[in-house]
Amino acid sequence: MENNNENDLKIRRYKNQLMMSGFGCILLGGWSAIRMILSVYLEKDKILDALRNAADWSIYESVDAKTADTVLFFTYLGMTVFILIISFLIHFYVGRCAVREGRDGRKRNFYLVIAGLFLLSIVISYIGIGDKNIADSAEEAISKNADVVTYVLDASMAFTFLDMLFSAVLSRIYLKKNGGGE
């Protein structure tokens, strides 16, 4: 009655890991969204300065400065919210597919491609860290601490995607060895 050969145990373990990494992906997608919102809220002035530098100066000729700032800021906010929603939905899609494959065996391949791309983007962003200068002001130090938190969480995300890819591939390999079933 009990199916407990080595392949069965491995399949269950990797499917369980796949499910867990799926949940992790959804949670980290939520974290990305929260991070974006917080960065907009906490760095409002910096953002406004950057927008002013980048904006077409003609807007400041047609309306007063405060109105122009508001228009710029809300345009930026709108774009951020749009990107935030897209980002979360992608994380949710990837996580949900992983959970479904882990729990019910419903296989899809596209989510693994996205997971791989996410992983690649995190790795590339880490390569860029080596170029950053050491902080020589208090403000930069605070910013550096925030960066450290981001890097740690990005590392968690990278691990989650790596685990997801490994678990999906290995569970499929062992499923095939087992003749398609547990």
Next chain:
Amino acid sequence: MQKDFHYYATYCAAFLAGYDHEDSLAIAYSAQFVDDCSRSVLRRLKAPLNVASTQLNLELMEITTDILGIQDITRIWASFHFLPRDLYAQKEGCGKLYMDKYRLICGPNGELVKDTVTLAKKKSLQSVGIAMHVVADTWAHRNFAGTPSLVINNTDAHFFEILPDGTERKIKFRHSLSAPDDPENGLYTGSIYQSAENSIMNLGHGRAGHLPDYSFCRYKYLPAWNEYREMYKDNPSDYWNAFRQLIYAMKFLRGEYDEFHTDTYENKAVEGFEDEIRAILNKRQTESGSCADWKAFGEKLSGKEIPDYNENTYQDEYITANKDEKSDTFLGKFFEGTLAQKSMVTSRIFESGNLLAGYSVDPETGKLIRQMVKGGLKR
């Protein structure tokens, strides 16, 4: 197990073991009352609260799951409903925290079963009933532990019922306490997944709902402690063993055997009744139907009417008795039995170096067990 087995089937087992109708009723009532003797009932009776043998859902919701709360829960559930099978079990690569919980996993025919039955020797009928409840539950509740623990008691979506024709049907648990179980359609209620290790939802077999308590059910699942290995649970077979073991234990308690051995079952007394009993065990029905069948069987055995179980039967006697007469009442004797059982099990758990049931008091002397001070903790 539920009332069908703890009350009616225990009555049948007691009668087959040689007890008369009245004594069998007393044993059966006591066996079932273990599931009803909560602190809420004891408060109403103005009885000592430390004789409680169960906790209601409302009581469990009020308990904190800090170490003191966990000890309080474990003392009751491990002593009466999830008797540990092997307090010295070994598992490689596990730390003490995990091993303490692993060693509380319930199972039949452990050393504590022998201790439980022996404890009831030459004691009251109420003590016999308590012992029979505990022994019966070791079969139904095997592979779960009487302490809140995710890493021991959790189950997941890999849960299949084996139907009578041999096919497998996936079980999906719902979490509505008010909705009755529907065995025909494979709909059962189980507790909600809680990721907190010591959540009450992870106590005993909550995650598997009432499946361990249905005598007809055969199922396979992945216990959290079993490292992705499937566990097959054959309730009809386990309940049949439990029934025969109860008869054997009660024959020992009546003095027909000199010693009680684990893994020993009474076959002679059930000769001629096996088909009838197995038919009751295998019938796909919930508690009410099973109670009716066991009741009919018991009345056929004894030729006398078995009154329906009523939790309040002996409560007036206890409430109206004088203070120095309470010990001689039915419930007074029951409370002495539960106290002895709880002390014995808690002592054994404590002596094994496991503090999940807290410190223990020697039931004979009333003194705190000083095994730790003597440096004799067994591992």
